[in-house]
Amino acid sequence: MKKLSxxxxxxxxxxxxxLADVVVIGHPGGPDSxxxxxxxxxxxxxSKALPDGQSAKPFELPEGNASRAEFHDKVTGRNDAQLKxxxxxxxxxxxxxxxxxxxxxxxxKAQVASTPGGIGYIDSADVDDSVKVILTP
Amino acid sequence: MKSFFTVAPLALAIAATPALAQDxxxxxxxxxxxxxxxxxxxxxxxxxxxxFNGFFSTxxxxxxxxxxxxxxxxxxxxxxxxxxxxxxxxxxxxxxQIVMQLVGRGADDWEPKxxxxxxxxxxxxxxxxxxxxxxxxxxxxSDSLEVGYAQPWARPPQSVYGPIAVTxxxxxxxxxxxxxxxxxxxxxxxxxxxxxxxNSGDVELxxxxxxxxxxxxxxxxxxxxxATAEADIDATRLAAQAPAGAEVNTVLADGDxxxxxxxxxxxxxxxxQVIGEVTRVEVDGKFADTDSAYLSIGHRLGTWTPYVxxxxxxxxxxxxxxxxxxxxGGDPLAPESILNFQREDYxxxxxxxxxxxxxxxxxxxxxxxxxxxxxxxxxxxxxxSGTNSTNVYTLKLESAF
Numbered sequence: 001m002k003k004l005s006x007x008x009x010x011x012x013x014x015x016x017x018x019l020a021d022v023v024v025i026g027h028p029g030g031p032d033s034x035x036x037x038x039x040x041x042x043x044x045x046x047s048k049a050l051p052d053g054q055s056a057k058p059f060e061l062p063e064g065n066a067s068r069a070e071f072h073d074k075v076t077g078r079n080d081a082q083l084k085x086x087x088x089x090x091x092x093x094x095x096x097x098x099x100x101x102x103x104x105x106x107x108x109k110a111q112v113a114s115t116p117g118g119i120g121y122i123d124s125a126d127v128d129d130s131v132k133v134i135l136t137p
Numbered sequence: 138m139k140s141f142f143t144v145a146p147l148a149l150a151i152a153a154t155p156a157l158a159q160d161x162x163x164x165x166x167x168x169x170x171x172x173x174x175x176x177x178x179x180x181x182x183x184x185x186x187x188x189f190n191g192f193f194s195t196x197x198x199x200x201x202x203x204x205x206x207x208x209x210x211x212x213x214x215x216x217x218x219x220x221x222x223x224x225x226x227x228x229x230x231x232x233x234q235i236v237m238q239l240v241g242r243g244a245d246d247w248e249p250k251x252x253x254x255x256x257x258x259x260x261x262x263x264x265x266x267x268x269x270x271x272x273x274x275x276x277x278x279s280d281s282l283e284v285g286y287a288q289p290w291a292r293p294p295q296s297v298y299g300p301i302a303v304t305x306x307x308x309x310x311x312x313x314x315x316x317x318x319x320x321x322x323x324x325x326x327x328x329x330x331x332x333x334x335x336n337s338g339d340v341e342l343x344x345x346x347x348x349x350x351x352x353x354x355x356x357x358x359x360x361x362x363x364a365t366a367e368a369d370i371d372a373t374r375l376a377a378q379a380p381a382g383a384e385v386n387t388v389l390a391d392g393d394x395x396x397x398x399x400x401x402x403x404x405x406x407x408x409x410q411v412i413g414e415v416t417r418v419e420v421d422g423k424f425a426d427t428d429s430a431y432l433s434i435g436h437r438l439g440t441w442t443p444y445v446x447x448x449x450x451x452x453x454x455x456x457x458x459x460x461x462x463x464x465x466g467g468d469p470l471a472p473e474s475i476l477n478f479q480r481e482d483y484x485x486x487x488x489x490x491x492x493x494x495x496x497x498x499x500x501x502x503x504x505x506x507x508x509x510x511x512x513x514x515x516x517x518x519x520x521x522s523g524t525n526s527t528n529v530y531t532l533k534l535e536s537a538f
Contacts, residue, residue, distance in 0.1 A: 046321045049262040081490040088537035089287035093280040
């Protein structure tokens with residue numbers, strides 16, 4: 001019985017992590033919030049600036065990452081193959097470069113925390129006070 | 138002696154334990170600071186950076202006869218589909234960059250040609266100005282015509298992309314983005330002249346000016362374009378009609394006005410991919426004015442995207458070609474009506490995304506209507522064989538990196 005309740009308590013603790021949503025994070029010096037369509041414009045090469053006017057530096061997680069899939073599903077509506085085809089058209093017609101990739105959530109957080117205008121997305125469980133959450137899509 | 142060395146670290150560790158927590162915190166803080174400064178150095182190195190991207194295609198195609206649809210004949214080795222492109226993006230300042238793209242094609246013995254070379258400047262978030270050598274953005278896929286990886290098909294629809302051989306121009310353009318809540322509108326004005334030589338040197342355009350507007354809500358995209366230019370067109374292929382030694386009058390346009398119009402739309406919800414375009418090319422003189430269109434429907438099933446496409450091209454000024462193609466001496470060689478078009482293309486194929494960055498495409502295209510005019514195909518073969526149609530089989534491997 002004791003074991004069972006322990007298991008139950010553990011699962012309660014674990015479940016918010018397992019179900020955590022992807023959140024959009026920004027550099028502490030950037031705006032406090034951003035609209036989902038402004039984030040989409042940044043990640044689909046339609047805009048280069050944050051709502052407060054400063055130049056934006058978006059960061060992307062690598063292909064195959066679960067948070068990346070969730071973010072793009074909610075914000076840009078595109079999967080990895082579509083994104084790759086989209087960016088190859090943008091790049092080779094000189095319209096722009098895709099967001100820089102950072103290897104994992106910790107790297108995205110470190111980049112966003114240290115880059116003025118930095119914006120990224122990570123699992124809400126990985127957020128700490130080096131960055132701020134500016135949108136929960 | 139040996140035991141002293143094993144015991145000593147242990148004794149040290151025990152002695153240090155009370156101070157450990159504080160030390161660890163300080164060390165961590167120092168490391169964090171170092172990491173931050175390293176990160177900043179890394180970021181500043183990237184800001185002054187140079188980036189390289191590229192794309193690659195290779196493939197195999199063969200046709201059921203020598204009509205020369207898209208340059209493909211019965212002998213597959215006649216048309217090498219391989220190409221390799223390398224693009225460098227060099228940041229000059231935060232707002233300015235230089236982009237250069239070199240393309241080497243197997244069909245040109247891999248001799249690299251500069252397809253893009255321009256300086257781009259972004260004075261505001263929404264405005265981009267460019268000057269240099271760029272691709273002509275006549276129709277929806279004109280400026281990414283060779284980036285096969287970015288396209289659903291094995292080959293861009295020939296009804297629209299076949300008749301115009303020019304690909305790049307030297308000039309300037311300005312692009313402005315209007316971002317709305319759930320959509321965006323991009324206006325692009327371009328002007329310049331073409332400086333092509335070699336394989337597509339039979340068309341020259343001067344004083345090109347055009348405007349294209351693209352609206353998208355990220356599922357639907359609608360595009361319109363209008364452009365004008367002075368055209369010189371020399372249909373060198375016609376020379377093949379001449380008996381040995383005779384010179385053929387192959388100039389179809391000499392400083393004549395050419396106008397280009399196009400309306401395109403696409404729908405892409407992640408599963409269905411529907412693309413259609415209607416275009417019109419008008420050039421004063423003998424060069425065939427064409428109306429053309431295509432409609433393509435694809436459906437994503439995991440990594441597979443099978444598609445069907447239908448294309449159509451028709452010349453609109455056939456009454457201007459009732460005479461004969463002549464030698465420079467005035468002897469008739471062939472009816473001018475061979476320059477007419479009235480062709481239909483039916484394609485079925487599939488794209489297979491092996492992994493993000495690499496795709497394989499297979500395509501079968503049936504084209505017919507050659508009896509009404511050979512258009513931009515091989516008139517010598519079509520006239521002598523009486524061929525009315527061709528079947529083209531294509532397998533392509535495409536990559537972008």
